[in-house]
Amino acid sequence: MKTSLTNAASGITRRRFLGTTAGTALVVAAGAPGGLRAAEPLKVAGIYTVPVEQQWVSRIHKAAGIAQDRGDIAYVFSENVSNTDYARVMREYAEQGYQLIIGEVFAVEQEAREVAAEYPDIAFLMGSSFKQDDALPNFAVFDNYIQDASYLTGIIAGSMTETANIGMVGGFPIPEVNRLMHAFMAGAREMNPDISFQVSFIGSWFDPPKAKETAFAMIENGADMLYAERFGVSDAAQEKGILAIGNVIDTQADYPDTVVASAIWHFEPTLDKAIAEVQAGTFKAADYGVYSFMQEGGCSIAPLGTFEGKVPQAAMDLVKQRTDEIMSGAYVVEINDEEPKSS
Structure with missing residues (x-):
């Protein structure tokens, strides 16, 4: 009853x-x-x-x-x-x-x-x-909706890739994931409009081994920076000696030489x-x-920690400028829920 x-x-x-x-x-x-x-x-x-x-x-x-x-x-x-x-x-x-x-x-x-x-x-x-x-x-x-922070981490990633080839591994192509990937890509293109992206979804919310193997394939295909939407991606980056950007949580303590920055959800x-x-x-x-949204205190960029001073100053200046503009409402990060594609 x-x-x-x-x-x-x-x-x-x-x-x-x-x-x-x-x-x-x-x-x-x-x-x-x-x-x-x-x-x-x-x-x-x-x-x-x-x-x-x-x-x-x-x-x-x-x-x-x-x-x-x-x-x-x-x-x-x-x-x-x-x-x-x-x-x-x-x-x-x-x-x-x-x-x-x-x-x-x-x-x-x-x-x-x-x-x-x-x-x-x-x-x-x-x-x-x-x-x-x-x-x-x-x-x-x-x-x-942490597209604000994802966009800012994209600026950092775009400034640090040397091959202009970024790999992105997600769980499922649903709006919650898609909008963050698009925002990240937009940020990266602010630093280099010619960056190419490898995009793949593993069909699981929690399968670190599959995410890791997918990331390995992207590295083999030239990626020197990874967007770690899923657990397992940063492990692949760490093993291959390349960099990664985190998502939702700060994992730099676990990957001090790998995770440059993370978009944090609060x-x-x-x-x-x-x-x-x-x-x-x-x-x-x-x-x-x-x-x-960042204006509501719902997202932020994690401290750079071990990468403090290692990100190009031009990128950090743009991150500061865009952060101030986002908080004031002068700049609005686009919300794009469509499935992102490799370029």
């Missing part, structure tokens, strides 16, 4: 109840010191189809951990959930009374939205290639916005993608 989320004493839903009580920073509680106590943490569940160590999911997991450490949420998660099991796990968390469920539904869009429709008083914030549907008001979408602005909306009782169908 579906668990009711109705507060029997007042006849209002738990989500509305959150909007009138837990949504405030402090609430009155009889007997508590000074008559005040902290709001109850929001119950949040994460559902992931890959290990939480995987780049993309790791950023969601990290943001949730930070929110939990602040005391804003009580967080649990399930990882390595198969596509066929995803809807079932969503229902289990919904039945257990979790108030906000986060995850990624790229391969289970229809099923996930059907589950959300069954639990209108629970907020769902899901990574998706599609937009929100106003007819499903409790289902919001997000994606890592999921905190996205999650914090959702938490605030649920607490206020105002969560609705919306596209949270904008909170990944």
